[in-house]
Amino acid sequence: MDWLGPEEWQAVALSLRVSLWATLASLPLGIFTAYALARWRFPGHGLVNGLVHLPLILPPVVTGYLLLLTFGTRGPVGSVLQDIGIVLAFRWTGAALAAAVMAFPLMVRAIRLSIEAVDPKLEQAAATLGASRLWVFATVTLPMILPGIIAGAILAFAKAMGEFGATITFVSNIPGQTRTVPSAIYAFLQVPGGEDAAMRLVLVSVAVAMTALLVSEVIARKIAARVSGT
Amino acid sequence: MTLSVSLRHALPGFLLDAEFDAPPGITVLFGRSGSGKTTIANAVAGLLRPDRGRIVAADQVLMDSDRGLWVAPNRRRIGYVFQEGRLFPHLTVRQNLAYGRWFAPKGARIEDLAHVVDLLGIGNLLTRRPGALSGGEKQRVAIGRALLSAPRLIVADEPLAALDEARKAEILPFLERLRDEVEIPILYVSHSAAEVARLATTVVALENGRVIRQGAAAEVLSDPAVTPLGARSAGALLMARVVAHHDDGLTQLDAGGCPLFLPRIPQPPGHAVRIRIAAHDVILSRVRPEGLSALNILPGTVRDIRAGDGPGAILSLDTAAGVVLARVTRRSVASLSLVPGTSCHAVIKTVAIAPEDVGAL
Numbered sequence: 001m002d003w004l005g006p007e008e009w010q011a012v013a014l015s016l017r018v019s020l021w022a023t024l025a026s027l028p029l030g031i032f033t034a035y036a037l038a039r040w041r042f043p044g045h046g047l048v049n050g051l052v053h054l055p056l057i058l059p060p061v062v063t064g065y066l067l068l069l070t071f072g073t074r075g076p077v078g079s080v081l082q083d084i085g086i087v088l089a090f091r092w093t094g095a096a097l098a099a100a101v102m103a104f105p106l107m108v109r110a111i112r113l114s115i116e117a118v119d120p121k122l123e124q125a126a127a128t129l130g131a132s133r134l135w136v137f138a139t140v141t142l143p144m145i146l147p148g149i150i151a152g153a154i155l156a157f158a159k160a161m162g163e164f165g166a167t168i169t170f171v172s173n174i175p176g177q178t179r180t181v182p183s184a185i186y187a188f189l190q191v192p193g194g195e196d197a198a199m200r201l202v203l204v205s206v207a208v209a210m211t212a213l214l215v216s217e218v219i220a221r222k223i224a225a226r227v228s229g230t
Numbered sequence: 231m232t233l234s235v236s237l238r239h240a241l242p243g244f245l246l247d248a249e250f251d252a253p254p255g256i257t258v259l260f261g262r263s264g265s266g267k268t269t270i271a272n273a274v275a276g277l278l279r280p281d282r283g284r285i286v287a288a289d290q291v292l293m294d295s296d297r298g299l300w301v302a303p304n305r306r307r308i309g310y311v312f313q314e315g316r317l318f319p320h321l322t323v324r325q326n327l328a329y330g331r332w333f334a335p336k337g338a339r340i341e342d343l344a345h346v347v348d349l350l351g352i353g354n355l356l357t358r359r360p361g362a363l364s365g366g367e368k369q370r371v372a373i374g375r376a377l378l379s380a381p382r383l384i385v386a387d388e389p390l391a392a393l394d395e396a397r398k399a400e401i402l403p404f405l406e407r408l409r410d411e412v413e414i415p416i417l418y419v420s421h422s423a424a425e426v427a428r429l430a431t432t433v434v435a436l437e438n439g440r441v442i443r444q445g446a447a448a449e450v451l452s453d454p455a456v457t458p459l460g461a462r463s464a465g466a467l468l469m470a471r472v473v474a475h476h477d478d479g480l481t482q483l484d485a486g487g488c489p490l491f492l493p494r495i496p497q498p499p500g501h502a503v504r505i506r507i508a509a510h511d512v513i514l515s516r517v518r519p520e521g522l523s524a525l526n527i528l529p530g531t532v533r534d535i536r537a538g539d540g541p542g543a544i545l546s547l548d549t550a551a552g553v554v555l556a557r558v559t560r561r562s563v564a565s566l567s568l569v570p571g572t573s574c575h576a577v578i579k580t581v582a583i584a585p586e587d588v589g590a591l
Contacts, residue, residue: 121316124277127303128310129379130333136304139329143320226320 008197010176011184012204018180019160022099023153034111056105060165067098067170094171095178099160107156114148147220154216158209181205231288231415233383237273239280246439255431256409256416261458266439267419271387275310276303287383309376311386315368317360323371324356330379338380346374350404366397387419402428406590423463427506428589452553454536454544461544465508466555472499485551491525491580495588502591511582512556515575516566526578532570547576
């Protein structure tokens with residue numbers, strides 16, 4: 001990949017790392033949230049639903065600023081985390097957090113839809129056969145929603161790859177630390193003669209997005225065929 | 231093992247208030263749609279939590295609202311055969327069958343997989359997925375899956391209702407074998423008089439959420455006052471023994487000393503069978519008819535007469551073969567001056583008895 005300069009390569013590698021971590025780390029919470037919203041009735045259901053979707057409708061800069069206020073070193077959560085040695089502000093981990101928050105609504109929506117498509121009667125049947133709630137989830141619900149989970153994860157990954165506003169507001173644009181592909185493109189476009197580098201990163205972005213989409217299509221189709229029981 | 235149920239549950243516009251005991255064998259909850267049968271089945275399996283009640287299966291209390299006791303469905307060990315099968319689409323037939331075994335308590339007596347597969351005739355389906363099965367095959371797998379979860383009790387909620395007549399006829403013999411070969415009691419929900427006649431050891435007749443009668447199948451079905459599906463589907467059970475198969479396609483049976491002729495049935499001579507005689511297939515005659523095409527004539531005496539506002543009446547007759555129900559017009563009751571104690575003859579056309587009315591005993 002020597003057609004990419006070291007700076008550009010660094011941005012691509014960082015973006016992949018940030019997006020991967022953002023997706024994987026938020027997946028369990030995403031599944032849990034989707035399940036709770038789809039299946040449980042509890043006070044504050046609407047509030048949780050609203051909070052999850054908030055990053056989708058707020059200006060990303062606002063989300064980034066709220067993250068900075070909360071997780072910055074002087075923020076209520078950030079200061080506590082700092083005491084135990086975790087710093088998010090202006091680090092790649094912060095970029096991952098911003099990407100995860102921005103991608104969360106898309107992930108939850110996709111998974112929730114697939115959970116709502118699972119017939120609760122199948123879960124009842126599993127219970128009568130002796131499976132506890134956790135086993136019902138692991139052996140019936142989870143395998144059946146796998147296509148939805150994969151779709152949600154890929155969607156979240158793609159969103160994380162493209163996240164810009166919240167990231168640059170929360171963790172700035174530090175080369176090697178928080179300069180992801182979108183931030184790098186933005187930076188290259190700010191200096192004269194940077195168009196070529198920007199163009200190369202644009203191509204990388206398109207390639208990564210297309211690959212992710214194709215892979216998810218193939219996996220989802222395979223699993224859907226298995227789950228449909230034919 | 232005995233199941234003992236006492237329930238009170240209010241649903242919108244409907245109050246279920248039922249109490250019954252289910253001894254070993256197949257106990258059929260019998261009644262119209264909306265009489266509360268499925269609600270009871272779900273409460274027994276723990277899929278519905280009734281307002282009040284007490285359910286005891288083989289000395290284990292499954293629920294007791296007075297003591298605030300309620301056992302979760304996965305701890306009840308009740309195999310449920312649902313109307314629509316509910317097989318897991320992402321698992322093969324073999325994996326579906328083995329699902330319950332995973333969760334069965336250590337040391338529980340589990341039916342042998344090979345035996346159940348053989349009993350239900352599903353050996354050639356094991357590697358398939360449910361999506362590739364016919365309705366009848368799905369139900370047989372569902373029965374096997376419930377059996378193999380080491381259940382104390384099996385609940386079957388109209389397992390044949392979604393099938394056409396041919397598929398029903400295909401599964402009924404398996405259910406009979408289940409009743410006779412497996413020692414697990416079965417609570418069977420049905421609104422089909424034929425299924426009740428074929429399968430029931432005990433009948434619990436339900437009407438509008440209440441038990442109107444419970445007892446041995448032959449006894450309940452021969453009571454003219456108990457017609458949960460309406461007089462049109464009333465019919466009594468006769469127990470008989472196969473005597474011989476004749477060359478003209480008839481099977482001769484012996485019912486309490488009376489000869490009975492039926493269209494050929496599969497059971498060999500010597501076998502005991504139960505036959506449902508639909509009340510509207512019975513003609514009554516004060517004198518022994520002669521020159522009549524009907525082959526079966528059972529002499530007896532009128533035990534009971536039930537007439538409503540409609541044109542029909544249901545009579546029960548004591549015959550040597552057992553109690554026979556007859557549905558005739560009120561006008562005939564009057565013109566033949568039939569009253570309890572009157573002796574008369576029940577005439578039953580041989581061809582009126584369909585194969586699905588005859589079951590193994």
